[in-house]
Amino acid sequence: MTHISTTTHTSSTAAATPADLGFAMPAEFSPHTACWMLWPQRPDTWRYGAKPAQRAFVEVATAIAESETVYVGVNDEQYENARNQLPADVRVVELSSNDAWMRDVGPTFVTHPDGRLAMVDWEFNAWGGLKGGLYFPWDKDRRIRTKIAEILGIPRFEAPVVLEGGAIHVDGEGTLITTEECLLNPNRNPEVDKANMERLLGDYLGVEKIIWLPRGCHLDETDGHIDNLCCFVAPGEVALNWCDDETDPQHAISREALKVLENATDARGRALKVHKLLQPGPLFIAEEEASGIDRLSSSHPRQPGDRMATSYVNFYIGNSVVVMPLLDPARDDQAKATLQGLFPDRRVIGVPAREILLGGGNIHCITQQQPLASSHQA
Structure with missing residues (x-):
């Protein structure tokens, strides 16, 4: 059952899905109002109290802020530190x-042709629950x-399915791409088969066609998120993480x-044009990198020598x-030159x-991008 929550006190229509009401998810390369991020501080994810990661997040936020408003959500104990590190x-x-994974824990925004903005609130279980x-x-x-x-005063559609952004x-024209490894994983939605998942994606995102890739990147701890493997760069065009080394497990996945x-x-019936982005590395966690992380039984272990799921496809498309x-x-x-060719009107x-x-x-x-909407009025 769908439940619509709204801070503007409009009536709820339990049976109405976003698609029923005319909402759909725009492409990332469509215009944005803002970008949302979170501040890293978790010591069992980020080494040395997350100080090196915080510097990287500041660089990302600074770069995106050239293009659109950036919001960074911060826990209270890190608020002053974040405010002092981030640009004004x-x-x-x-x-x-x-x-700090806003793509996965943040909203999936949807828009209406009349200019309204809303969001989908998926269930979340930290990439597999227990x-x-x-x-x-x-x-x-x-x-x-x-x-x-x-904060935004927009409707929130509660979706009865575990899904990360x-x-x-x-x-943005009716097509969605994903992986079977992730969306059909029994640690997400064990009772939802492919047909039902396609129906749910259509109901909540307004898409008509699902392209299923079998697996995500090699050793991706998210159980194969598509955003590390393949993404739309324009209607009818995708970028794909590529590997030429036949001895590398990523080679078979990319093929x-x-x-x-x-x-x-x-x-729309178009064949897809595929642009290959040769993967970095492979890259591995160094001894000094692993030694700075807190070891907790409730978190994913990160050991020296572990291979990381590397990809240049994991980029953000801003307005400019x-x-x-x-x-x-x-x-x-090489990757930067390829992307510049794909996005000639963006830096x-x-x-x-x-x-x-x-x-x-x-x-x-x-x-997580917040798409441009001419009105936030629900």
């Missing part, structure tokens, strides 16, 4: 969280969407994804910039992002 034009708000999840508890993360709805990409993409059509991770000096320039900014990667994700994972 970045808006720091008290917004408690368990960790069956492979990355930390416990996740109670503060679970309240973030409600709080942002209150990094698990989906849309083209099988390419086969699906080359045989797929989008909701594209902010990409710099991860491998041997390949950063591609590279940000040193190894500290974000050490926490388990990257730039797309720590950001």
